[in-house]
Amino acid sequence: IKRSWTRYLEHKEKVMKGGGENAIARHTLRNRKVLVRDRLRMLLDDEDYLELSPFAGLGLPYGDIPSAGCLTGIGKINGLWCMFIANDATVKGGTAYPITVKKQLRAQVVAMQNRLPSVYLVDSGGAFLPLQSEIFPDSNHGGRTFFNEAVMSAMKIPQVAVVCGSCTAGGAYVPTMSEEAVIVHGIGTIFLGGPPLVKAATGEEVSPEDLGGARLHSEVSGCVDHFASAENEAYEYTRNIISTLNYELPEEDSAQVEEPLYNVDDLMGLAPHCYNHSMDVRLVVSRLTDGSRFQEFKARYGTPLLTGFARIEGHQVGIVANNGELTYEASLKGSHFVQLCDQRDIPLIFLQNTAPEPAQGSMMSAVACASVPKITVVIGGCHGGDSYAMCGRAFDPNFLFLWPNARVSILAPGHSDAFVQNEEEITQINEMLEEESSAFFSTGRLWDDGLLLPQDTRKVKELANIFYLISMWLNLRFVLLL
Incomplete structure (x- = not known):
């Protein structure tokens, strides 16, 4: 980091x-x-x-x-x-x-x-x-x-x-x-x-x-x-x-905002630097949510995926966060939770950080079809199909941000051995993956909406505007439905 x-x-x-x-x-x-x-x-x-x-x-x-x-x-x-x-x-x-x-x-x-x-x-x-x-x-x-x-x-x-x-x-x-x-x-x-x-x-x-x-x-x-x-x-x-536009927008949400119980500056030290396994993502969530409160959904099932409800800057959100390999059970749990948030008009926050293992496809359809606003933050490594299931760029999140340490690629560096046998080719591919998976390679090509320092993820200057836009979007959607 x-x-x-x-x-x-x-x-x-x-x-x-x-x-x-x-x-x-x-x-x-x-x-x-x-x-x-x-x-x-x-x-x-x-x-x-x-x-x-x-x-x-x-x-x-x-x-x-x-x-x-x-x-x-x-x-x-x-x-x-x-x-x-x-x-x-x-x-x-x-x-x-x-x-x-x-x-x-x-x-x-x-x-x-x-x-x-x-x-x-x-x-x-x-x-x-x-x-x-x-x-x-x-x-x-x-x-x-x-x-x-x-x-x-x-x-x-x-x-x-x-x-x-x-x-x-x-x-x-x-x-x-x-x-x-x-x-x-x-x-x-x-x-x-x-x-x-x-x-x-x-x-x-x-x-x-x-x-x-x-x-x-x-x-x-x-x-x-x-x-x-x-x-x-x-x-x-x-x-x-x-x-003179006569362009009225909803009033800004005046909900009470609480700072997390834990110091957001800790996030700098929590940014993953090893991409072969996932840390306990609750350490990150507890430093992003109001009052560090998090109402977990299906806590005992599909535990490699963390799902639940919280408030950030006073706005209610559903959080979907990788806590390990995206298994079959974790994907089912993620599908259920995404559909639940879509039904309740609750915006979704995805925190991507998965071990480089094959992903399950059952969650992709739910994420693709969810009509609520979605924000994705890549906090660690995200490779292959996990990027899709966790609302990567191809799945059209409203905003996608990366921490500077993030890595995004079809294959994680050092994991090409199963696909290539020649030692020279393995070295070349791993060097390519090392360069092309970095957050700076991604953001230079506009595959995201910018880099966020971990400690700035919650700051008003960076994201409060987005949550206001989300509340505006939901209000407009409700009016259109009427």
Whole structure:
């Protein structure tokens, strides 16, 4: 865990620097633009927001793309929880890489699942052309962003765009497909092809401002609705727009919140470092739940799986936690409990940590068909079919987080001997599994919604927002059923 902690800090330092000192100087001094995190400070009520997948884009075959070139997350604007998608133009000039598109699409899915108004801070040079085959043609590539915008609008999910930089090529669709758009004079531009393309195609020389600047689009084309003379004014306009949405959400749950009886800082020491067996997961649960209370379900049956009811930050949840190998009896017990929570509209929390043994399939159907919100946290190792039965990414949890020590792979490192006989191949496969099963490999590719430090798993800044979204989802579902 010490090595994971060091690596976590290294990754955090790298993403906080964005594209590096030279890119930051060019962004702020030459281009007279505000850094993306400062933009969020002007836009959001406070800094108590949930950032999604901050380490996405690190360690990829085509290089490091810090934070995938954009920040996404959930924060309050004028008291209303909103999704934000904000390009970081210090990273490759805001160019969209395959991982950028994937991160933006994930944010839109979260917004649709939870009916969150969405704000786009657009500052992008468009797609990275050398990787166009991984960005453009397929169903979940760049065009899906605009498809989602149309679907979200049909779902009556408000969308607002702030043009605070270049909106070139596909990026031009984002503001024009939003309900309302704000553009910043002097730095905001919208065009399918910029001045160099115009020069190449027609021989005409034209400035970015004349081709697609703030005055043109607010006074002539009408593509944008609000002209801002400076960035701070643009975010004030945006906050005012959010205040007019008439978008009422349920009151936040005022249930009494109790701290666990046991110190949450102990979780750092409880993070598994050996993946060949499971620890007693009750040690973790007792440091996450209100008052360390846990009402266990089927305590004497299928004991390698822990199931039961608890409250976290005042919200009632059902907990499904690995306490060993996922046996046939444990799977039956898990199926029963998941169906029970689904019947009672109780959100589910999955804590993944299994020994690398074959899993049972009887639980997968219950997890796949459960319609309540699901949050998965991988606290140790999770391999093969256990990932599915315990609501891994393929089973579509609302959110999936990993502790930095977590390992996720089809096969655990050191367990390939039964499948490969050649000693050299065994060594190669185990080295590959060691690298590709790490939490940092996973989060760099956006197979999760981010890494959580063990002691932060319960903290308000990290997860309380999610539980509020869950209560909102349940309230909305009840209204729709009526």
